[in-house]
Amino acid sequence: MISDVHLGTKGSKAKEVAQFLKMYSCENLILNGDIIDGWQLRKSGSWKRKHTRFFNRMLKMIERDNTKVYYLRGNHDDFLDQILPLQIGNLSILADMIYESNGKKYFITHGDIFDSVTTNLRWIAYLGDIGYTFLLWLNRLVNYHRRKRGLPYFSLSQYIKGKVKSAVSYIDQYEEELAKMARAKGCDGIICGHIHKAENRSIEGIEYLNSGDWVETMSALAEDEAGNWQLIYYNEINFRQKRTQEESIQEELPKINYQELKTVAFQNLQDDQKPPFML
Template identity: 85%
Template sequence: MKTSYKTIIISDVHLGTKGSKAKEIARFLKQYQCENLILNGDIIDGWQLKKSGSWKRKHTRFFNRILKMIENNHTNVYYLRGNHDDFLEQILPLQIGRLHILTDMTYESCGKKYFITHGDIFDSITTNLRWIAYLGDMGYTFLLWLNRIVNFYRFKSGLPYFSLSQYVKGKVKQAVSYVDEYETELAKMAKAKGCDGIICGHIHKAENRIIDGIHYLNSGDWVETMSALAEDHEGNWQLIYYSEIDFKSISHQEPPATSLRLTEEDDLIPLKKVSFEIPKDDLNSENFRF
């Protein structure tokens, strides 16, 4: 049987870019069942798709996997807007069956309340100086390109994977200071909202710790870290890393589909164009209690 969680949270998949680990995250999601799946921003990288990015079959398979989770396991899916998929602003908020598309949300479970947001709203560079944010995105894209070359030769030499971008972040004093300030400010926001914790993404740095009495959780990313947050049915949170999963010990048996019958080499579900008209007075963040 598959491992069952109450809630799984992933962020920063950046579908449409070369660095996105679309195959890995689809394989990851196949191993688990959950009542709630929260896609916490930057799932689709609209910035790169406007420039040099491309949409591939494996990127569509990621959404096919989510559709199977909804159909087979009745999973509730919440897609929160990030800065790279800010095109979603045009349709927020939106609900189609078990799929919810939102700006952010408040999650209550086992007597605790968490504010969940991608995190870019607290990033003054991304919010106020967008051209600098685009410049930073270009630099990160270059580091990922260079990283592939470096690790190609490391692999041929029998050396383990090395993250050039994480190395740079760890060595540049301003980057270290930014991450610390980012986490502290988010913890302050959670306290101001009367929450016990805050769950975010955005900075591609997985974390699970207490900051000034606030439970700070960051799901990491699916470009390099390949990590996710998971809550068990007792309300305990943990970080799961793809590289640490023993896939051989996990059963690959799928529960029978009710109406959506796709194999792992599934035929892609055709996506139809739909026009939405959202009332202007229905744009507030929603609270969800589980």
């Protein structure tokens, strides 16, 4: 599961998220809101080829692995309200959903519906979006100089969120309210995004999971076959090692010589029925 990619903005890590999806396969891919940033596209954002590649990768997962994709509406892609709910093959576009796995139920929502500022005072939310965009611009400048000095990445916005008491209080209250909502819906856990803060913890017996974002954190949530959830961070993935492992698996697969295959049929095949290597 991924969320808050914000395609259409300068801060979006479109190349990284496309590479991440290319390296993994899954039965269900949940895009938990703010994948496309309609707010920025209506103002000063721009759509680029790398943003389109993200959806090309998603379509390949549907075709290659028969992956079921669930795109949940976020506040920045609220233009989806006009078509909800919609299902086309393995692609479903929804407001929210209940996910059941290994005897547990999870309520999955982007999370903005529980944000009274975003829901009721839209102009304040837009103002906050402008401030966050400025922080991202300043953050790129700061990290450009840090890279030149050989220093690791530093998130200015996360630092400010951690220092401002009102921001810390808001995040705590946000997480607690979502946990209450999950309990009210008879679910074992809640999975969300929205606040760009990846998390995997228990709140009074309710699993609280937040997939983070692909603007700074570059994180995703993954569930294993036993139903255990874990956070995966792009910067911690050894892509070179993973490619080597996949290449070694491919080398172990038996090589098929199609020229040696024999035709077995009760009658001769017509020309239009023959596979390409027999024409």
